[in-house]
Amino acid sequence: MAGQVEFGLGKGKVFPHQKAGSLLNPVRRLIQSPQAVVRWIGLRGDETVLELGCGPGYFSIALRDATPHGRLVLFDLQPEMLGMARKRVGRHGNVTTVAGNAMSLPFPAETFGVVFIAAVLGEVPDRQACLQEVRRVLRPGGRLVVNEVRGDPDYIKAGDLDRACGEAGMKLRRRRRGRLRWTCLAEYVAV
Numbered sequence: 001m002a003g004q005v006e007f008g009l010g011k012g013k014v015f016p017h018q019k020a021g022s023l024l025n026p027v028r029r030l031i032q033s034p035q036a037v038v039r040w041i042g043l044r045g046d047e048t049v050l051e052l053g054c055g056p057g058y059f060s061i062a063l064r065d066a067t068p069h070g071r072l073v074l075f076d077l078q079p080e081m082l083g084m085a086r087k088r089v090g091r092h093g094n095v096t097t098v099a100g101n102a103m104s105l106p107f108p109a110e111t112f113g114v115v116f117i118a119a120v121l122g123e124v125p126d127r128q129a130c131l132q133e134v135r136r137v138l139r140p141g142g143r144l145v146v147n148e149v150r151g152d153p154d155y156i157k158a159g160d161l162d163r164a165c166g167e168a169g170m171k172l173r174r175r176r177r178g179r180l181r182w183t184c185l186a187e188y189v190a191v
């Protein structure tokens with residue numbers, strides 16, 4: 001498979017679990033509240049949702065709360081991150097954790113109604129392989145929601161993201177830029 005992952009804080013490197021505390025820093029809430037992001041996604045409550053690259057679970061509690069009758073799968077390369085996310089969401093029957101690589105997702109085709117990815121794609125060496133995998137595991141009409149944060153060394157520009165998603169078979173439906181344009185949310189639909 002193209003691209004070996006490398007750990008570190010620079011561009012294109014996988015954010016190390018030893019620094020996970022900074023992702024849960026309360027200051028982050030001033031820039032972007034997880035609840036507001038999940039409200040924007042607009043979950044029905046009964047979907048099967050994949051949070052790809054969940055890290056220590058900044059968004060996971062809000063996703064869990066918005067999926068009371070569905071299923072939430074927390075997925076990450078680093079088992080240590082999954083351990084932290086699991087601790088945050090608690091022992092909920094409808095939440096599972098799965099370790100693996102986003103370039104080769106260990107799920108059957110058409111498993112998920114929604115895939116959510118925040119500040120992850122820029123760390124994946126073969127972004128296109130990852131997006132093709134996302135498209136494969138999405139149900140027909142399923143949605144991919146991507147959250148990018150400016151200032152992140154791995155920030156992906158909107159145009160580049162639209163192009164990459166388009167090539168993988170997902171079409172932009174809507175986009176929202178956050179306060180002071182620090183964040184950018186985009187929703188794509190599997191076509």
Ligand SMILES: C[S@@+](CC[C@H](N)C(=O)[O-])C[C@H]1O[C@@H](n2cnc3c(N)ncnc32)[C@H](O)[C@@H]1O
Nearest residue numbers: 015023053054055058076077101102118120123
């Ligand atoms: C910057 S953190 C963001 C975590 C979380 N989404 C958030 O916004 O707080 C990136 C996460 O993506 C995960 N990640 C990076 N590359 C990955 C890959 N190829 N497969 C699965 N997870 C990956 C890392 O382990 C890390 O937990």
